[in-house]
Amino acid sequence: MAKNILETQDLKAYFGNKQILKGINLAFLSNTVTAIIGPSGCGKSTFIRSINRINDLIPNFRIEGNIIFNDQDIHDKNVDEVDLRRKVGMVFQRPNPFPKSIYDNIAYGFNIYGIKDKYTIDAAVENSLKKVALWEEVKNNLSQNALTLSGGQQQRLCFARALAIEPEVLLLDEPCSAIDPISTAKIEELIHQLKKNYTIIIVTHNMQQAARVSDYTAFFLLGELIEFGKTDGIFTAPKDKRTEAYITGRFG
Amino acid sequence: MLGRKKFILGLKEKLIEKLLFLCSFLSVLTTFGIIFILSAESIEFFKEVPVLSFLTDTQWTPLFVNKHFGILPLLCGTILTTFIAISVALPIGLISAVYLSEYASDKTRNIIKPLMEILAAVPTVVYGYFALLFITPLLKKIIPSISGFNALSSGLVMGIMIIPLVASLSEDALRSVPNGLREGAYALGSTRLQLSFKVIFPAALSGIIAALILAISRAIGETMIVAIAAGQQPRLTLNPLVPIETITAYIVQVSLGDTPHGTLEYRTIFACGMTLFLLTLCLNIISFKLKKKFQEIYE
Numbered sequence: 001m002a003k004n005i006l007e008t009q010d011l012k013a014y015f016g017n018k019q020i021l022k023g024i025n026l027a028f029l030s031n032t033v034t035a036i037i038g039p040s041g042c043g044k045s046t047f048i049r050s051i052n053r054i055n056d057l058i059p060n061f062r063i064e065g066n067i068i069f070n071d072q073d074i075h076d077k078n079v080d081e082v083d084l085r086r087k088v089g090m091v092f093q094r095p096n097p098f099p100k101s102i103y104d105n106i107a108y109g110f111n112i113y114g115i116k117d118k119y120t121i122d123a124a125v126e127n128s129l130k131k132v133a134l135w136e137e138v139k140n141n142l143s144q145n146a147l148t149l150s151g152g153q154q155q156r157l158c159f160a161r162a163l164a165i166e167p168e169v170l171l172l173d174e175p176c177s178a179i180d181p182i183s184t185a186k187i188e189e190l191i192h193q194l195k196k197n198y199t200i201i202i203v204t205h206n207m208q209q210a211a212r213v214s215d216y217t218a219f220f221l222l223g224e225l226i227e228f229g230k231t232d233g234i235f236t237a238p239k240d241k242r243t244e245a246y247i248t249g250r251f252g
Numbered sequence: 253m254l255g256r257k258k259f260i261l262g263l264k265e266k267l268i269e270k271l272l273f274l275c276s277f278l279s280v281l282t283t284f285g286i287i288f289i290l291s292a293e294s295i296e297f298f299k300e301v302p303v304l305s306f307l308t309d310t311q312w313t314p315l316f317v318n319k320h321f322g323i324l325p326l327l328c329g330t331i332l333t334t335f336i337a338i339s340v341a342l343p344i345g346l347i348s349a350v351y352l353s354e355y356a357s358d359k360t361r362n363i364i365k366p367l368m369e370i371l372a373a374v375p376t377v378v379y380g381y382f383a384l385l386f387i388t389p390l391l392k393k394i395i396p397s398i399s400g401f402n403a404l405s406s407g408l409v410m411g412i413m414i415i416p417l418v419a420s421l422s423e424d425a426l427r428s429v430p431n432g433l434r435e436g437a438y439a440l441g442s443t444r445l446q447l448s449f450k451v452i453f454p455a456a457l458s459g460i461i462a463a464l465i466l467a468i469s470r471a472i473g474e475t476m477i478v479a480i481a482a483g484q485q486p487r488l489t490l491n492p493l494v495p496i497e498t499i500t501a502y503i504v505q506v507s508l509g510d511t512p513h514g515t516l517e518y519r520t521i522f523a524c525g526m527t528l529f530l531l532t533l534c535l536n537i538i539s540f541k542l543k544k545k546f547q548e549i550y551e
Binding site for chain 1: 433442
């Protein structure tokens with residue numbers, strides 16, 4: 001039976017005095033893909049960046065309300081944000097591989113966790129590169145600097161890096177916005193496969209992409225959750241006028 | 253009428269261009285002038301002293317009756333003080349840079365950085381007296397056998413002097429590492445310490461090495477501190493507790509002394525100057541190349 005792995009309760013977020021999120025209640029079922037759509041500035045990036053507490057690094061950022069992950073509030077003082085981020089992985093808008101070798105990029109997650117066993121790491125490198133369909137392209141050049149890869153390859157490497165440490169939830173912040181269509185197709189294919197083992201939340205500007213990859217869709221507007229439901233329902237019969245206006249391309 | 257105006261305007265433009273060119277040409281000319289004089293006088297020097305003995309003789313006594321012209325003791329003094337200075341400036345400078353770039357809030361950084369840069373604004377002659385009259389007596393309490401003039405105290409003070417240089421340039425290198433790398437590392441569960449030393453530091457390494465090399469060339473060229481506090485005794489030793497002399501300090505000694513122009517003794521300073529010039533030139537070229545390489549990666 002599927003359960004809610006993650007839930008936000010009346011989540012409000014502020015940068016200084018500016019309120020970005022105005023009380024978001026959303027629950028995410030495990031092993032599903034949820035797309036978050038909405039025009040620029042609607043708070044969708046802020047929302048997913050709150051879930052792994054990466055926004056906490058920004059001065060003046062403040063949050064109210066609760067984010068419950070595996071039945072525990074992530075802002076509870078017993079929760080270590082470093083542990084949280086290992087369980088809630090993230091891939092960013094722009095590919096951000098480390099200026100190290102392909103191998104070391106993936107090994108990094110093990111390295112910082114004190115895992116030194118070469119067989120474990122070798123296996124993880126191979127497995128995760130296979131998952132993102134990059135293995136065949138790079139298997140003979142694992143010691144090559146990751147920055148020499150193409151943008152699409154770099155982004156898949158970032159997926160592999162995030163997957164290697166086996167998170168439970170994967171946050172994708174517009175992962176295809178800076179890469180070419182062929183790589184985008186590969187990544188969408190990847191998201192389909194990853195659903196079996198991970199819970200995925202993807203922020204996207206591209207509505208076709210949301211329709212293609214997700215099970216559920218949430219529509220954000222000016223910091224509020226306007227509509228949430230099965231993706232089929234949202235795209236074929238939106239209940240709210242604003243959702244309809246957005247997905248038919250009348251604004252945004 | 254219009255044509256005339258245009259003509260005058262064109263002339264003015266040309267004139268200004270020539271003027272600007274002359275100004276920039278002046279500094280190029282000066283550089284070439286310096287290189288020319290250095291070379292000319294050095295050539296005269298090497299007509300009398302073979303290059304081989306200049307590079308291999310272990311004594312430097314051009315002002316004595318028994319003359320020896322081996323650069324090694326002076327080079328050794330320079331390397332010794334530089335090494336001590338870098339051993340102080342590198343760790344402290346780098347740690348400060350990591351703190352300023354990765355840990356300090358904007359507010360703290362805006363206070364600390366200018367304060368640190370004041371260190372760089374202190375005249376070197378003040379540092380020289382600081383070494384001689386404060387650090388050396390202090391060291392004497394710990395190491396009673398230390399001489400009144402020694403490489404250790406001048407090296408230490410020189411190190412303090414170049415901390416801001418190392419810190420400031422390294423901090424620039426660390427801060428220019430794109431923020432995406434920081435977020436990426438945090439998202440994989442890095443602590444701030446792991447982020448700083450396993451991701452940001454290696455990513456900025458070529459910039460940091462460039463900073464280090466500039467610091468070395470600054471230490472090699474530093475004159476006042478060593479002239480005041482290191483003693484003026486050319487000595488082929490790596491013992492930091494005894495008086496030594498660096499290349500720069502020797503040049504000061506002769507320039508201020510009563511050595512007659514045109515003599516061999518007088519020309520030694522040009523040979524020394526040439527050696528210094530080549531040394532720092534090489535270092536600056538390496539530093540420049542590294543900096544360029546660093547910029548290529550991220551821009």
